[in-house]
Amino acid sequence: MIEVLDKGVIDYGEAWREQQERFDALLAPAAEPSGAGSAEGAKGVLMLCEHPHVYTLGKSGRADNLLVSETFLASIGAGYYHIDRGGDITYHGYGQLVGYPVLDLSTLGGRGLGLKEYIFRLEESVIRTVAEWGIEGIRVPQATGVWLRAGGGRPQRKICAIGVKASRFVTMHGFALNVATDLRYFDYIHPCGFTDKGVTSMAEELASPAPSMAEVKAVYVRNFRQLFEGFAG
Numbered sequence: 001m002i003e004v005l006d007k008g009v010i011d012y013g014e015a016w017r018e019q020q021e022r023f024d025a026l027l028a029p030a031a032e033p034s035g036a037g038s039a040e041g042a043k044g045v046l047m048l049c050e051h052p053h054v055y056t057l058g059k060s061g062r063a064d065n066l067l068v069s070e071t072f073l074a075s076i077g078a079g080y081y082h083i084d085r086g087g088d089i090t091y092h093g094y095g096q097l098v099g100y101p102v103l104d105l106s107t108l109g110g111r112g113l114g115l116k117e118y119i120f121r122l123e124e125s126v127i128r129t130v131a132e133w134g135i136e137g138i139r140v141p142q143a144t145g146v147w148l149r150a151g152g153g154r155p156q157r158k159i160c161a162i163g164v165k166a167s168r169f170v171t172m173h174g175f176a177l178n179v180a181t182d183l184r185y186f187d188y189i190h191p192c193g194f195t196d197k198g199v200t201s202m203a204e205e206l207a208s209p210a211p212s213m214a215e216v217k218a219v220y221v222r223n224f225r226q227l228f229e230g231f232a233g
Contacts, residue, residue, distance in 0.1 A: 001043075001225075001229060002043050002044060002045060002046055002101075002103065002224075002225070002228060002229060003044075003045045003046070004045070004046045004048065004221055005045055005046070005047045005048065006048050006049070006217065007047055007048065007049035008049060008050070009049065009050045009051070009052065009094070010049045010050075010051065011051070011052065012051045012052075012054040012056070012079060012081060012092060013079070013081070015047065015049055015051070015098075015100065016081070016083065018047070019047065019100050019102055019172045019173070020172070022044065022045060022102040022172075023102050023165075023167075023170055023171075023172040026044055026102065026103075026104050026170045027167060027168060027170050043103060043104055043107050043108065044101065044102045044103040044104055044170075044171075045101075045102050045103075046099060046100070046101045046102075046103075046221070046224060047099070047100040047101075047102065048097065048098070048099050048100075048217055048220075048221075049098050049100075050092075050093075050094055050095070050096060050097070050098060050213070051092040051093060051094075051096070051098060052077070052079070052093070052094070053076065053077055053078035053079070053091075053092075053093045053094075053185060054078060054079040054080070054081065054091070054092050054093070055073065055078060055079070055080045055081070055089060055090070055091050055092075055188075055189060056080075056081045056082075056083050056085075056089070056090060056092065057080075057081070057082045057083065057088065057089045058083065058084075058085050058086055058087040058088055058089070058163050059082075059083070059084050059085065059086070060086065060087075060088070061082075061087065061088035061089050062088060062089075063082075065088055065089045065189055065190040066080070066089055066188070066189055067187075067188050067189055067190070068188045072188075073188075078185070083173070084165050084173075085163040085164055085165045085172075085173035086144075086163050086164060086165065086173075087144065087161070087162070087163030088190075089189045089190065089191070090161045090163070090176060090189070090191060091185045091186055091188075091189060091191070092176055093181055093182060093185055094181070094182070095178070095179055095180035095181040095182065095201070095203075095213070096176050096177065096178050096179060096181040097176070097177040097179050097213060097216055097217060097220065098174070098175070098176045098177075099174045099175050099176075099177075099220070099224075100172060100173060100174045101122070101171055101174050101224075101228075102170070102171060102172050103118075103170070103171050103228070104169060104170050105118055105166070105169040105170070105171060106169040108228060108229075112169065115164075115166050115171075118164075118166075118171065119144060119162065119164065121227045121228060122162055122164075122174070122175055123137075123139055123144070123145065123146055123160075123162060124223075124227055125220065125223045125224045125227050125228075126146045126159075126160045126162075126175060126177055126220075127139075127146055128223040128226075128227075129177070129216065129219050129220045129223050130146070130159060130160075130177075130202060132219050133202060133206060133211060134206075135148070135159070135202060135205050135206070136148065136149070137159060137160070140156060143158075143197075144162050144163070145158050145160055145161050145162045145175075146158070146159055146160035146162075146177075147159065147197075148200060148205065154198065155196065155197050155198045156197045156198070157197060157198035157199055157200040158191060158197060158198070158199050158200070159177065159178055159199075159200050159201065159202070159205070160175055160176065160177040160178065161175065161176045161191070162174070162175045162176075177202075177216070177220070178199070178200065178201035178202065178204075179201060179202050179203065179210060179211070179213055179216050180201060180202065180203040180210045180213075181201045181203075183199055183200070183201060183204065186199045202216070
């Protein structure tokens with residue numbers, strides 16, 4: 001079973017360091033014989049958290065998709081990191097469910113998972129989660145993450161960003177689902193490098209009040225376990 005760690009609100013740098021330690025441990029040659037068959041040693045963990053305001057730029061992202069200076073970010077209490085995941089720039093903040101699966105994909109199911117299928121299942125875990133509140137998440141070709149359809153004068157808009165790193169079937173980084181996120185913080189970037197698409201949250205889309213973070217976490221964990229533990233090869 002994959003261990004789930006609820007880290008609450010945690011500084012981005014601290015969460016990154018913990019991910020990296022767990023990632024390195026799974027990659028270590030000694031991890032295979034000692035960890036085989038154990039939840040943490042072989043398969044890994046799912047870290048769930050929220051971050052104080054921070055912007056992260058992926059390794060292939062464009063710095064000019066940050067529309068303000070780092071001095072300005074400091075003035076609004078936001079951090080900035082250039083990191084080693086895929087994807088472009090995104091924002092993390094309060095009211096956003098961030099998930100970091102640090103997994104050994106080769107141990108999942110009878111045959112393991114390839115990176116493409118892993119990302120598909122990660123998207124699916126979010127699509128199933130928001131569906132429980134009547135929100136229809138979709139995939140958009142050439143645009144990783146979970147989106148909502150254009151309509152009613154609104155463009156396609158992203159409700160969940162996904163960016164991962166993988167080496168020898170071991171993963172880190174993950175997803176950021178906007179539950180009740182303050183969307184104004186996305187005004188300072190071209191989210192994920194797009195200029196023709198929008199950003200949204202569960203709170204923005206629902207006529208009724210948004211569910212609590214605890215409710216969303218519980219539903220997400222159930223869907224995650226079904227997709228990453230409940231399949232047979």
